[in-house]
Amino acid sequence: MEAARRNERANHLVDLLVGRPLVLVGMMGAGKTTVGRRLATRMGRHFLDSDEEIEKAAQMDIPDIFSTRGEAEFRAGETRVIARVLKESDVVLATGGGAFVHPETRALVKADAVSVWIKADFDLLFARVSRRSNRPLLKTNNPRATLKALIEERYPIYGEADVTVVSRDVPHETVAADLIEAVISHLEAREPGNGG
Numbered sequence: 001m002e003a004a005r006r007n008e009r010a011n012h013l014v015d016l017l018v019g020r021p022l023v024l025v026g027m028m029g030a031g032k033t034t035v036g037r038r039l040a041t042r043m044g045r046h047f048l049d050s051d052e053e054i055e056k057a058a059q060m061d062i063p064d065i066f067s068t069r070g071e072a073e074f075r076a077g078e079t080r081v082i083a084r085v086l087k088e089s090d091v092v093l094a095t096g097g098g099a100f101v102h103p104e105t106r107a108l109v110k111a112d113a114v115s116v117w118i119k120a121d122f123d124l125l126f127a128r129v130s131r132r133s134n135r136p137l138l139k140t141n142n143p144r145a146t147l148k149a150l151i152e153e154r155y156p157i158y159g160e161a162d163v164t165v166v167s168r169d170v171p172h173e174t175v176a177a178d179l180i181e182a183v184i185s186h187l188e189a190r191e192p193g194n195g196g
């Protein structure tokens, strides 16, 4: 898609959102952080990543938070950070993979934002998360089995997001463009008076 048309579509999406946050959910490695940043630039919105916000608040990286404070405390921090970010309009928020699975956090997102599941299959996710060792939940004897189990548990919950976009093995730009079109279609179908 040429640049002018791309900007026009991104601006149309911004209009349809009328200030509501756009929130990305899905498994680790799906591309929430990478695609979210790009999307925010295209939309002229502020980009926030819940993991980054938690790291700033705790002054520790994610593996250290998990090892010194435990997952329960991490999840509580995640809910707090996301509640705060959702008060802002005009943001794109990339969540950590477990955020939307947490019922309280999911309820906040469902109430205040338009949510998008970036869906990717096992092979794609495993290839991506294997490149880095910054995901404490996969530090098990059998990370493949752990990732499989997490997918089984979480896919049905991610399916509660407003929109689903499949991340294929294509450049971030293409995923961002697919996402913009999918959210536009969703909003135009639900709110046809809004310029659709």
Ligand SMILES: Nc1ncnc2c1ncn2[C@@H]1O[C@H](COP(=O)(O)OP(=O)(O)O)[C@@H](O)[C@H]1O
Residues within 6 Å of the ligand: 026, 027, 028, 029, 030, 031, 032, 033, 034, 035, 094, 128, 129, 131, 167, 168, 169, 170, 171, 172, 175
């Ligand atoms: N569309 C894509 N094509 C190629 N690599 C990607 C794509 N999306 C994400 N990645 C890579 O996969 C890894 C995980 O992406 P990230 O954005 O951190 O995912 P998440 O935030 O969902 O865990 C990163 O190294 C990123 O560069």
Ligand SMILES: O=C(O)C1=C[C@@H](OP(=O)(O)O)[C@@H](O)[C@H](O)C1
Residues within 6 Å of the ligand: 026, 027, 028, 029, 032, 033, 051, 062, 095, 096, 097, 098, 099, 134, 135, 136, 137
């Ligand atoms: O899936 C999860 O429970 C987690 C995903 C990570 O974020 P990404 O999805 O951005 O990798 C991070 O929040 C933490 O390691 C826990």
Ligand SMILES: [Mg+2]
Residues within 6 Å of the ligand: 032, 033, 034, 049, 051, 094, 095, 096
């Ligand atoms: Mg991320």
